[in-house]
Amino acid sequence: MFQNRAEALALALPAAIFAGLVFLVPVILLLSEGFRSADSWSLSAYADFFSQPLNRTVFLRTLKLGAIVTAAAAVIGYATAYAIVSLPPGAKGRMIGLVVLPLMISPVARTYAWIVILGRTGIVNQALMAIGLSDEPIRILFSETAVFIGLLQLFLPLMVISLISALENLPKDVVPAARVLGANWFQVFWKVILPLTREGLVVGGTLVFTGSMTAYITPAILGGSKVLMLETLLYQQVTVANNFVSASVIAFILIVMSFAANILLKRVATARNKR
Amino acid sequence: MTQRLFAPITLLLVLIFLIGPFLIIVAASFSAGDTLAFPPQGFSFKWILKVFTVESFRDSFVMSMFLAIGGTFAALLLGIPAAYAMSRYKLPFSETVRTIVSAPIIVPGIIVGLALLRYFVVPIGLSITLALFLAHTALVLPYAVRVVSASLNNLRSDIEEAAVLLGSSRLGAFFRVVLPNIRGGILSAFILGFVTSFNQVPVSLFLSGPGVRTLPVDMLGYMEIVFDPSIAALSSLLAFLSIGIVFAAERFLGFSRYV
Amino acid sequence: MSDTSFLTLDKLSLAYGNTVAVKDLDLDIRKGELLALLGPSGCGKTTTMRSIAGLMTPVGGRIRLDGADITRVAANKRAVGLVFQSYALFPHLTVFENVAFGLKLKGMRGAELEAKVASGLKSVGLAAFADRKTPELSGGQQQRVALARSMVMEPKVLLLDEPLSNLDARLRLEMRTELQRVQKESGVTMIFVTHDQVEALALADRIVVMKNGAIEQIGTPEEIYNHPVSSFVADFVGFENIFAIRDGKLVAGTGEVFLSGKLPEAAGLAWRPRAISLGSGPLKGIVRGVSFAGGTREYVLETPLGIIKAEVDAALPAHALGTDVAFDLPVGSAAPLKRFG
Ligand SMILES: Nc1ncnc2c1ncn2[C@@H]1O[C@H](COP(=O)(O)OP(=O)(O)OP(=O)(O)O)[C@@H](O)[C@H]1O
Ligand SMILES: [Mg+2]
Numbered sequence: 001m002f003q004n005r006a007e008a009l010a011l012a013l014p015a016a017i018f019a020g021l022v023f024l025v026p027v028i029l030l031l032s033e034g035f036r037s038a039d040s041w042s043l044s045a046y047a048d049f050f051s052q053p054l055n056r057t058v059f060l061r062t063l064k065l066g067a068i069v070t071a072a073a074a075v076i077g078y079a080t081a082y083a084i085v086s087l088p089p090g091a092k093g094r095m096i097g098l099v100v101l102p103l104m105i106s107p108v109a110r111t112y113a114w115i116v117i118l119g120r121t122g123i124v125n126q127a128l129m130a131i132g133l134s135d136e137p138i139r140i141l142f143s144e145t146a147v148f149i150g151l152l153q154l155f156l157p158l159m160v161i162s163l164i165s166a167l168e169n170l171p172k173d174v175v176p177a178a179r180v181l182g183a184n185w186f187q188v189f190w191k192v193i194l195p196l197t198r199e200g201l202v203v204g205g206t207l208v209f210t211g212s213m214t215a216y217i218t219p220a221i222l223g224g225s226k227v228l229m230l231e232t233l234l235y236q237q238v239t240v241a242n243n244f245v246s247a248s249v250i251a252f253i254l255i256v257m258s259f260a261a262n263i264l265l266k267r268v269a270t271a272r273n274k275r
Numbered sequence: 276m277t278q279r280l281f282a283p284i285t286l287l288l289v290l291i292f293l294i295g296p297f298l299i300i301v302a303a304s305f306s307a308g309d310t311l312a313f314p315p316q317g318f319s320f321k322w323i324l325k326v327f328t329v330e331s332f333r334d335s336f337v338m339s340m341f342l343a344i345g346g347t348f349a350a351l352l353l354g355i356p357a358a359y360a361m362s363r364y365k366l367p368f369s370e371t372v373r374t375i376v377s378a379p380i381i382v383p384g385i386i387v388g389l390a391l392l393r394y395f396v397v398p399i400g401l402s403i404t405l406a407l408f409l410a411h412t413a414l415v416l417p418y419a420v421r422v423v424s425a426s427l428n429n430l431r432s433d434i435e436e437a438a439v440l441l442g443s444s445r446l447g448a449f450f451r452v453v454l455p456n457i458r459g460g461i462l463s464a465f466i467l468g469f470v471t472s473f474n475q476v477p478v479s480l481f482l483s484g485p486g487v488r489t490l491p492v493d494m495l496g497y498m499e500i501v502f503d504p505s506i507a508a509l510s511s512l513l514a515f516l517s518i519g520i521v522f523a524a525e526r527f528l529g530f531s532r533y534v
Numbered sequence: 535m536s537d538t539s540f541l542t543l544d545k546l547s548l549a550y551g552n553t554v555a556v557k558d559l560d561l562d563i564r565k566g567e568l569l570a571l572l573g574p575s576g577c578g579k580t581t582t583m584r585s586i587a588g589l590m591t592p593v594g595g596r597i598r599l600d601g602a603d604i605t606r607v608a609a610n611k612r613a614v615g616l617v618f619q620s621y622a623l624f625p626h627l628t629v630f631e632n633v634a635f636g637l638k639l640k641g642m643r644g645a646e647l648e649a650k651v652a653s654g655l656k657s658v659g660l661a662a663f664a665d666r667k668t669p670e671l672s673g674g675q676q677q678r679v680a681l682a683r684s685m686v687m688e689p690k691v692l693l694l695d696e697p698l699s700n701l702d703a704r705l706r707l708e709m710r711t712e713l714q715r716v717q718k719e720s721g722v723t724m725i726f727v728t729h730d731q732v733e734a735l736a737l738a739d740r741i742v743v744m745k746n747g748a749i750e751q752i753g754t755p756e757e758i759y760n761h762p763v764s765s766f767v768a769d770f771v772g773f774e775n776i777f778a779i780r781d782g783k784l785v786a787g788t789g790e791v792f793l794s795g796k797l798p799e800a801a802g803l804a805w806r807p808r809a810i811s812l813g814s815g816p817l818k819g820i821v822r823g824v825s826f827a828g829g830t831r832e833y834v835l836e837t838p839l840g841i842i843k844a845e846v847d848a849a850l851p852a853h854a855l856g857t858d859v860a861f862d863l864p865v866g867s868a869a870p871l872k873r874f875g
Contacts, residue, residue: 007445008364015357015416016372023379023413026390080289083282095286102293104517106474108491109510112498113296116303116313116507123299123313153292160289214383216477220495231385235480238389251386262381365551436589437622439609441636441687451635455626 031255034248049249055233059253062230065144066213069151073159073208074201076152078189081163096164099157111150111221118146118222142224150218155211159204166200167193202268206261213257230254297514304508311504322508332509334486335493338407339473342489346411347419347468351461353412354419359449361420362427363435373420380417384478387413392481403484410478415468422467426460427453459528466524470517540565540600540723541586541691547594548581548747555581556747558595563691563725568717570738571727572770578747579727580619583693586725587616600690615684615692619699621676623668629655629679630664636687654686657716674705678712685720692717694726698733710737731771735759743767764873765802773804774843775863778874784863786839800870805863807832807845812853815862821853835861 037044049055084095102110117123118140125137140146170193178192194201219229228236234250237243299313307317326332357376360366379387391410395401430453438448454461479489488496490513498506539562548556556578563569571579584590586597588609596605604612624632633651642650655661658678663671668679677697684692697713698706714737717724728734734741735755743750743758743766751763762768765776778785779802797803812833819842823834827845831852835842844861853859 005365005367008360008366011356011360011364012366012369012372015353015420016375018353019375019378019413019416022391022409023382023387024375026394027382027386029394030386030390076289079281079285083285086282098290098294101518102297104470104521105297105514106491106510106517108474108476108494109300109514110296112494112506112510113300115498116299116311117296121312153296156289156293214385216383216385216480217495221498231383231477234385234389238481244393247389251383251389254383254386255381258381258383431620431622433618433620433622434624436587436609437616437618437683438624438635439589440587440612440614440616441683442610442639443635444610447639452624452626456624 027251027255030244030248031252032248033245034252045245045249049246054228055246058228058230058233061144061227062213065148065151065229066209069148069155069212070159070205070209072148072152073156074205076156077159077163077204078193080156080160081167082193084160084164085167096161099160102153103157107154107217108221110154111218114146114150114153114222115141118149141222142226144223144227146222147219147227147229150222151212151215154215154218155208158207158211162200162204162207163197166197166203169200170196199268203265206265210258210261214254300507300514301511303504304511306504306507309503311502311507315504322504323512325505326509326512329497329505331488331493331497332490335488335490338404338488339490342407342411343469343473346408346472347415347465349408349412350415350419350468351423351464354416354464355423355461358420358423358427359453362424363432376420377417379413384410384414384475385480388478388481396482403482403487407479407482407487407489410482411472411475414475414478415472418467418471419464422464423457423460426457426463429460430456462528463524466520470521473513473517538562538564539598540567542598543582543586543595544598545595546582546585546592546597548578548585548590549593550581554593554747556585559747559749561742561749561752563723565723566721567723568714568737568739569723569725570734570741571725571744572729572731572734572741573744573750574729574770577744579729579744580695581747582744583616583695583725583727586691587614587693588612589616613687613690615687615689617677617680617684617692617694617697619696621680621700623676623679623683625667625669627668628664629660629666629668629671632668632679633683633686635683640687650686654682657685657719658682658712673701674709677701677709681713681716685716685722689722691723691725694724696727696729698728699730706733713737735771743770760869762804762869762871765804765871765875766873768804768869768871773806773869775805775807775810776802776871777804777839778802784839797865798870800872802871802874803863803865803868804871805868807843809864809867810842810844810846811862811864812844812846812859813850813861815860817861817863819859819861821855821857821859824852824855833859835859837861 034045035041035043050059080099084092084099087095115122119125120137120139120141122140124140125134128134128138129136174192174196175188178188183191214231215229216231216235219227219232220235223229223232225232225236230250230253234247234254237246237250303311303313303315304322305318305320306312306315306322307319308315354376357372361369361373366372387410391401391406395409396403396406434452434456435445435448438452439445443451474491475489476491476495479492483489483492494506494509541561541563543559543561546556546559546561547554559582571582573579581590585592588604588607592605596603598604599612599614624635627635630651633654634647637647637650652661652664655664658681660675660678660682663675668676671679677700681697694713698709701709710733713724713726716722726737735758738755740752740754741758742752745766751758751767753761758767759771762771762773765778768776779797779800782797784797784803808830817837817839819835819837821833822836822841823832825832826848829848830845831848831850833844833846833853835844842861842863
């Protein structure tokens with residue numbers, strides 16, 4: 001550990017000043033707009049924002065989608081991660097590779113694929129009609145379901161990876177030990193696996209939740225203007241309504257959510273380091 | 276029996292869900308038909324070839340490349356010294372510095388783009404290209420600092436002291452013994468930054484003007500108007516590009532160690 | 535400062551922020567001397583070494599080397615070598631390149647460089663390993679590379695921070711001899727840190743015992759071993775029975791203590807287990823532990839003075855666990871301590 005403070009500052013300051021100037025200052029200015037009315041500080045912009053039914057709907061929908069995507073990712077994630085960690089080493093590595101592969105692909109491309117699948121003449125509708133479940137194409141695109149599917153596909157890998165590392169750190173043989181002691185699979189999960197992997201679940205859950213909350217591309221492509229979420233609403237407020245105050249309010253909500261999630265993550269990370 | 280089938284069936288379904296759509300896109304890009312559909316009608320390279328003839332794609336591809344390479348490069352120039360200061364020095368206010376430098380990861384990109392537009396581009400007249408460059412640099416900076424920090428922390432700091440005692444200057448020690456040992460980390464940071472920046476949409480949404488646009492934003496605009504397989508073709512090409520880069524990085528650098 | 539002093543620490547004070555690690559340290563080291571810095575963990579050994587090497591700036595005092603004041607001279611200009619406890623080899627370089635590192639910085643090139651590195655490697659028996667990457671070497675080999683890397687620079691002083699602590703017992707013995715040989719052959723002034731008294735006694739010309747950032751005693755191995763000045767040093771070099779003297783009496787748990795002989799003018803007395811005579815004497819204890827140690831037998835006695843450890847010839851008849859036994863603390867074979875606590 002070098003002691004020279006001047007040298008340390010000289011090395012670190014360019015990055016800090018850059019981030020501060022290019023990033024912190026404009027963002028804080030933007031956020032401050034939501035707290036001003038006329039010439040004084042006020043919360044009236046927030047009252048206005050939440051007094052409009054559309055805004056309330058979008059806010060609640062964003063929370064709801066974030067929550068159910070996270071819940072679904074947790075359920076599927078546990079099954080997948082458990083299946084992956086029980087594979088032999090070589091296959092495990094390849095399988096992890098396949099799970100993270102989508103993360104490298106542009107979200108635009110990944111989301112676009114669902115148009116082909118969920119559209120009026122898409123695979124799902126073709127299949128439904130072919131087996132006679134439906135006479136005419138049903139509307140899946142531009143619904144919450146479509147956005148849910150898109151978000152789940154986008155963020156599931158993050159959950160799986162977090163749970164894989166949590167499951168790999170499970171003390172060896174606790175699961176067989178619980179089985180030998182007479183626990184059924186449900187009990188094994190609830191009483192042994194879940195408590196021991198809670199940190200991984202929190203890490204994955206926060207990543208998925210904030211990712212879904214702050215997603216733009218998926219609601220834009222699969223939800224359109226029918227299923228607005230906070231980010232697409234923000235975009236609309238700026239480009240269509242030219243309402244920067246409302247945009248600032250949304251920005252603040254998004255940042256608070258994201259910040260809270262990150263603090264939670266940090267807590268979990270430091271708690272883990274202490275052990 | 277049911278237990279034995281549980282794992283393979285779960286994995287199969289999840290892989291279909293995660294990768295299937297991408298395969299469909301790839302298949303659709305070889306369609307001979309004029310609309311996006313699956314199964315594709317016939318087989319041809321016409322959409323793949325068309326991608327290269329669309330002028331706006333070419334321009335926005337160049338822009339995205341410039342941002343991804345230039346922005347990541349700039350982020351590393353800022354981030355490596357910062358990471359070094361944080362890992363090797365008793366840095367005053369180190370928590371504050373760390374928070375400021377990693378803040379762009381917490382704030383959604385769309386807000387950064389909007390803020391830059393509203394306070395730099397409109398009032399000061401900063402060019403959109405420059406604003407994009409700054410935004411992408413800020414966006415990549417946290418990743419650069421994090422990955423480089425990780426590889427610095429894996430390197431014992433006494434080798435720098437050993438180099439100094441053997442007659443090297445502090446700066447010389449950095450270039451002679453630190454840099455060669457964190458090369459893998461820096462390259463990994465570069466690749467991670469490149470992929471992040473290249474695929475990034477929200478930050479660039481508001482930062483577009485006549486002829487200045489990143490490729491993903493351009494694609495978003497195009498697909499609202501035209502419903503032909505060219506976006507599928509372009510998506511496949513880009514996907515193979517990123518997968519190829521990451522695969523090579525993993526192969527030669529053990530990329531995943533750092534990320 | 536004496537005339538013979540080659541390296542002088544003069545009222546050296548060192549601190550990490552507000553934590554003072556070393557305070558007003560005075561030390562004279564002669565040219566060609568092999569000096570051991572001995573002390574418990576956290577007493578400031580590493581800190582002292584780092585300041586001599588120039589990796590740490592003193593908050594007070596001076597350092598003089600070979601007639602020049604080097605207190606403010608940069609670490610890379612001091613001609614002081616340091617072998618790190620972790621060896622600090624450059625992992626991206628081969629053995630040859632590691633050893634050549636400093637020489638190249640001096641501008642040495644070509645055949646001269648090759649020859650110098652080769653002879654350095656030969657002197658530590660690693661000539662055959664020149665092209666290996668250092669992470670592929672065993673601990674002992676890495677240690678030798680680190681030694682050669684410093685030695686080829688022909689430093690005025692070579693510092694070694696716990697050079698042997700990462701090695702297994704057998705290698706440690708081997709490297710101990712090796713160090714001694716290299717030092718005698720080259721005549722380099724050498725300071726090495728250890729918290730192993732056996733190592734210090736075996737290797738050093740002189741030993742410096744440190745405690746809480748200050749020197750407790752300086753002396754030859756014989757002096758330190760036989761005449762510790764304080765209870766701290768006595769404890770460190772294996773006196774297991776140490777008592778304070780207050781008001782002309784030995785301070786014991788209870789009662790009066792009869793000793794055969796007159797108490798000297800001292801702050802305390804210390805006996806090695808071997809100095810206790812067992813079987814007869816004015817004192818009584820109960821045998822609470824007995825273990826056979828080859829040529830001797832070691833006893834743990836519970837006595838009114840507290841626990842006493844004694845070691846007697848195994849040929850003598852054994853005292854059984856739980857039995858009473860008489861013993862004596864012969865004043866004549868005790869080491870008188872100048873300071874207690
Ligand atoms: N980087 C540091 N920051 C703050 N205090 C330190 C630092 N390094 C050492 N110290 C403190 O300085 C004192 C002396 O430490 P030093 O490392 O010199 O001990 P040492 O004798 O080498 O111990 P050891 O045998 O454990 O290596 C200790 O109290 C230690 O806690
Ligand atoms: Mg030490």
